[in-house]
Amino acid sequence: MRDEIRKIQELMEAAEYVTDAPVATSVHLAMRLRKPLLIEGHAGVGKTEIAKVMARMLGTNLIRLQCYEGLDAGTALYEWNYQKQLLHIKLHETSGRSAKEEEREIFSEDFLLRRPLLQAITQQQSPLLLVDEVDRADEEFEAFMLEVFSDWQVTIPEIGTIKATHPPYVILTSNRTRELSDALRRRCLYLWIDYPTYDKEVRIVERKVPGIDRRLAGDIARFMESLRGMRLNKVPGVAETLDWALALASLHADHLDEAVVRETIGCVLKDADDIRRFRAEVQKAGLEPFLHVPS
Amino acid sequence: MPRDLSSAVVRFAARLRRQGLPVTLIHVTDAVRALEHLDLADRQELYLGLRAVFVGRPEDVPAFDRVFEAFWRPVTEADAVAEALLPSLPDETPAAEREGELARESLALDAWSDEDGEAGDEPLGVPAASEREAMAAQDFATFSEDQLDAVYRLTLQIARRLARRISRRRRPSARRGRIDLRRTLRANVTRGDLIDLRFRRRKRRKVRLVLLCDVSGSMDLYSRFLLQFIFALQSVFSRVETFTFSVRLTRVTEYLRGRSYREVLRRLTAVRDWSGGTRIGESLGEFNRRWPGLVDRRTIVIILSDGWDTGDPEVLAAELLRIKRRAGRVIWLNPLLGNPSYEPLTRGMAAALPLVDQFAAAHNLAALRSLAGTLRL
Numbered sequence: 047m048r049d050e051i052r053k054i055q056e057l058m059e060a061a062e063y064v065t066d067a068p069v070a071t072s073v074h075l076a077m078r079l080r081k082p083l084l085i086e087g088h089a090g091v092g093k094t095e096i097a098k099v100m101a102r103m104l105g106t107n108l109i110r111l112q113c114y115e116g117l118d119a120g121t122a123l124y125e126w127n128y129q130k131q132l133l134h135i136k137l138h139e140t141s142g143r144s145a146k147e148e149e150r151e152i153f154s155e156d157f158l159l160r161r162p163l164l165q166a167i168t169q170q171q172s173p174l175l176l177v178d179e180v181d182r183a184d185e186e187f188e189a190f191m192l193e194v195f196s197d198w199q200v201t202i203p204e205i206g207t208i209k210a211t212h213p214p215y216v217i218l219t220s221n222r223t224r225e226l227s228d229a230l231r232r233r234c235l236y237l238w239i240d241y242p243t244y245d246k247e248v249r250i251v252e253r254k255v256p257g258i259d260r261r262l263a264g265d266i267a268r269f270m271e272s273l274r275g276m277r278l279n280k281v282p283g284v285a286e287t288l289d290w291a292l293a294l295a296s297l298h299a300d301h302l303d304e305a306v307v308r309e310t311i312g313c314v315l316k317d318a319d320d321i322r323r324f325r326a327e328v329q330k331a332g333l334e335p336f337l338h339v340p341s
Numbered sequence: 342m343p344r345d346l347s348s349a350v351v352r353f354a355a356r357l358r359r360q361g362l363p364v365t366l367i368h369v370t371d372a373v374r375a376l377e378h379l380d381l382a383d384r385q386e387l388y389l390g391l392r393a394v395f396v397g398r399p400e401d402v403p404a405f406d407r408v409f410e411a412f413w414r415p416v417t418e419a420d421a422v423a424e425a426l427l428p429s430l431p432d433e434t435p436a437a438e439r440e441g442e443l444a445r446e447s448l449a450l451d452a453w454s455d456e457d458g459e460a461g462d463e464p465l466g467v468p469a470a471s472e473r474e475a476m477a478a479q480d481f482a483t484f485s486e487d488q489l490d491a492v493y494r495l496t497l498q499i500a501r502r503l504a505r506r507i508s509r510r511r512r513p514s515a516r517r518g519r520i521d522l523r524r525t526l527r528a529n530v531t532r533g534d535l536i537d538l539r540f541r542r543r544k545r546r547k548v549r550l551v552l553l554c555d556v557s558g559s560m561d562l563y564s565r566f567l568l569q570f571i572f573a574l575q576s577v578f579s580r581v582e583t584f585t586f587s588v589r590l591t592r593v594t595e596y597l598r599g600r601s602y603r604e605v606l607r608r609l610t611a612v613r614d615w616s617g618g619t620r621i622g623e624s625l626g627e628f629n630r631r632w633p634g635l636v637d638r639r640t641i642v643i644i645l646s647d648g649w650d651t652g653d654p655e656v657l658a659a660e661l662l663r664i665k666r667r668a669g670r671v672i673w674l675n676p677l678l679g680n681p682s683y684e685p686l687t688r689g690m691a692a693a694l695p696l697v698d699q700f701a702a703a704h705n706l707a708a709l710r711s712l713a714g715t716l717r718l
Contacts, residue, residue, distance in 0.1 A: 048380045071379075071389040078378040079371060086399070115639075128522040135526075152526075181634075184579065223634025224580075225595070231397035232367055238399040279630055319659075 050074055054103065061099045063092070064242075064250045072237040073100055082195060082216035084180075084231065087239035090283025093219040097176040100217065107173040109214070111162035113183035119190050123200060124164045127157050153204035163191075167198050167210035175214040180230075181223045188230055195233060242284060244271055250284060255291045259300040265337055266291055269302060270314070272336040276324070279317040289313045304333050347373050353412050357395055360404040368395055387413060477706035480679055481566050482559065493569060496706060500573030503713045547579035548669065548718050549639055553628065555646035557587035557619045563676040563703060567645050570709045577716070582635050586624035592632070619649055621689055622656030629663050636667045641716060645674040645703060648690030658692040665696050669718045673697040679704030 051067070051074045058065040073096065076083035085093045101108035111122055131152040138148065160168065166175040180188065194200065198210035218234065220226060242250060247267040251258060270287050290313040299306050307328075315321045327335075350372045358364045372394045379390040388409055396405050476495055484492055552571060554564035568583065575581045583593050625644075636642060642664055650657055665671050673693060677683045679702040685694055694700065699715065702708040 048378070048383075048386065050378075051380075051386065067385065068389050068392075071386060072393045075375050075378060075390055075393055079374055081371065083393075084397075115637075126523055126526075128526050131526055132522065221634070228363060228397075232363075232365055234397075235371075235393045236397050237393060238396075238402070240399075277630065279633075 048074070057103045058099050061102055062253060063095055063099045064246060064253055066246060068237065069096065069239070072235055076217070076235050077104070077215065079235070080213070080215070082218055082234045083237060084218045084220065084226070084234035085237045085239060086220045086222050088241065088281065088283055089221050090285035091239045091241060092284060093239060094176065094178055097174060097178075097217040097219070100215070101174040101176075104172075104174060104215065106171055106215075107169065108176060109162050109166045109173050110176045110178060112178045113180050113187070115182055115184065117183045117187055119187070121161060122163045122187070122191075123161050123194075124202060125159045125161065126153070127159050131157050155205065158202070158205070163194055164200060164208070166214040167194075167200060168208065169212055169214070172212040173214045175216045177216065177218040179221060180218045181220040181226060185227065188227055192229055192233060241270075241274055241281075244268065247271070247284070247287060251287060251291045254288050255295050258291060258295045261301050262294060262299055263291070265302040266294070268338075269307075269336050272338070273314065273324075276327070278315070278320045278323075280315070280320060282314045282316075286314045286316075302333065302337065304328065307333060346376060350376070353391075353408070354395070356408045356412060357405065360408055362395060362401050362404060363397065364395060384413065477710070480704050481562055481676070482704075492566075492706070496566060496569050496709070497573045499706060499710055500570050500713070503710065504574050504577050547577065548641055548716065549580045549635075549637075550578050550582070550716070551635055551640055551642045551668075552581065552583045553590075553625070553642070553644045553646075554583070554585050555587065555619060555621070555644075556585045558649075560619075560645065560647055560676070563674075564645055567643075567674065567703055567709065570713075574713060574716075579639075582632075584624075584628060586621070587619050588624075590624040590627045619646065620652040621646055621648070621650045621693075622652045622654070622658075622660055625660035625664065626656060629660055636664060638667075638669050639718060640668050641670045641672060641718065642668045643672045643674060644693075644697075645676075646689075647675055647677050648673075648685065648687045648693060650687070650689030652689075654688040654692035657689050658696065661693055661696045665698075670698045671696070672699040672701065672712075672715070674701055674703035674712070676702060676704035678702040679708065 051070045054074055055065055055067070055070040058070065072083055072085075075081070077100075085096060087093055097110075098108060134152050134157070135148065138151075143151075158164075162175070166173055177191070180191075195216065198213045199207055201207045218230075241247075244267050247270060248263050251263045251266055252260075255263075266287060270282065274281055290310060293310050293313050294302075294306065297306070297310070308325075311321060311324065315324055351369055354364045354369045354372065372391055375390050375394050376387075380386050391409065392402070392405055396402055473495060476492060477499075481492070550571065552568070554560075554567060556564050564585065571581060571583075581594070585591050585593055621644075661671070675685065675690065678685075678700070685691060685700075701712055701715075703712060
């Protein structure tokens with residue numbers, strides 16, 4: 047293994063992020079090849095976290111663009127600060143300056159509101175641009191973003207073209223609520239994060255809930271693994287695991303039994319039907335099958 | 342970088358492409374660059390690095406794994422690494438096996454295309470107006486095989502005309518909304534005051550459609566016409582997601598993308614489930630579990646089925662309710678409704694009816710035309 051990749055893994059672990067070789071390798075290549083990294087996976091598996099850790103590793107700013115339905119180029123790139131412009135005009139009404147001068151004045155950089163994409167290309171050091179939940183934005187926006195990514199320059203009619211001197215590192219995340227375009231996928235390195243394996247989940251729990259009982263951590267990870275194998279409407283992610291582990295630790299539990307699980311299952315299952323189905327399962331065969339080591 | 346290594350990457354990429362991965366030249370150059378940053382003696386690292394470059398979606402991982410496994414074979418002597426990176430496999434995967442697979446596939450693909458003939462690319466005559474009206478009123482199921490092609494054409498024609506009309510209706514109106522300060526300021530910059538007010542209209546967002554089409558038994562024909570119709574209308578919507586179901590649910594959106602309708606129908610055959618029997622409730626349940634994000638307030642969900650459900654009607658009702666809670670509107674199309682004496686008495690239909698916002702026929706072109714007028718939120 048390359049030292050750089052091992053280093054990344056160590057740095058991530060030091061930043062309280064439990065990682066593995068696929069994550070470290072992808073991050074390494076994204077930094078070396080300077081390509082955007084598209085991270086897909088279920089909600090709550092720690093996609094956004096990677097960007098935060100990577101920014102810390104690079105010692106650079108994290109600029110976050112949170113996507114939502116209806117997000118448009120204006121909101122992502124720049125807007126004019128019209129209140130300020132208006133005020134400026136009012137204040138200088140009697141100054142006798144020509145309209146042309148006035149116009150030049152109020153459409154200058156002082157009156158520009160930099161939104162995340164513009165911020166990302168006007169930094170003194172390459173920042174990390176996190177485009178979060180890109181699947182929630184429209185396809186039109188995706189196309190616009192590809193355009194920006196291709197040459198890292200933006201034209202503002204009143205000012206001119208701004209080209210990035212330090213192009214950002216880019217991480218995109220998606221929950222896969224819709225299929226992203228092939229064009230976007232082609233531009234990016236790709237990382238799929240699945241639910242953690244048993245070992246990884248134990249490590250996550252032990253790392254994030256210090257002092258948790260060893261046996262309990264193992265039970266929890268095993269239980270989550272079985273649970274995710276059920277047909278559920280809302281499959282619990284790592285965030286749920288941690289909520290639950292914290293709750294159990296504060297109850298001073300040292301292993302899972304039916305009573306404890308019954309009282310706290312709401313931390314993990316958040317859909318009425320799922321809870322009903324789970325209870326029926328436990329009624330039928332007890333908790334044992336959930337803690338059983340799958341062959 | 343050794344020449345051999347780059348050429349190995351090129352050949353590796355070609356194999357991936359043969360296995361159906363959408364590999365482009367960008368991928369190849371990226372892969373070559375990536376190798377400079379990877380420890381080539383570490384096979385696992387090589388695997389992870391190349392996977393990050395070549396694989397764009399989790400479904401492609403198994404195919405990638407197969408090709409990688411066969412191509413980059415492990416060696417024991419460390420100094421033979423470079424040599425080992427050269428492929429030493431026979432060039433083809435077992436040919437007989439592949440052909441068998443292909444034959445099966447094309448068999449499925451042909452089942453539909455044969456009936457509408459291959460010679461259809463030259464423009465056929467379009468029926469006259471009176472004929473057209475008669476055609477629009479006729480139940481799809483009553484057309485003979487040789488008429489179907491003309492009906493498809495007419496379906497397309499009507500849908501396209503509707504699409505044009507709907508998009509014209511969407512153009513900005515003179516209606517006043519909130520004042521748009523930014524544009525007002527821009528327009529008045531040469532005056533001392535804000536005289537010429539500019540207004541901000543709410544951008545009208547297009548609706549999203551989710552189609553769930555029953556393709557069991559007689560519903561198959563009607564589903565094909567509905568898909569055909571919506572396909573031609575699709576520029577009107579922000580997004581159309583299509584699923585077919587009988588016993589199982591299949592997402593066919595990708596199959597339908599950017600193709601001629603002839604090809605579309607051909608492709609659909611590949612996903613058709615011939616086993617008969619319909620489990621609407623289970624299919625809707627699977628839709629809810631696997632694609633919960635597709636339905637929101639801006640979405641119209643259209644289900645086409647006769648409601649002949651061999652599953653549990655309670656499951657159907659529960660899953661339908663789940664959709665209804667999130668959707669902007671739920672429309673159930675039942676072609677049998679075109680028959681005046683039909684009553685929705687099947688258990689499935691009875692369970693579903695109280696939960697849908699709109700119940701319509703879709704058994705002929707006239708019905709599809711009036712459906713189009715209601716696809717707004």
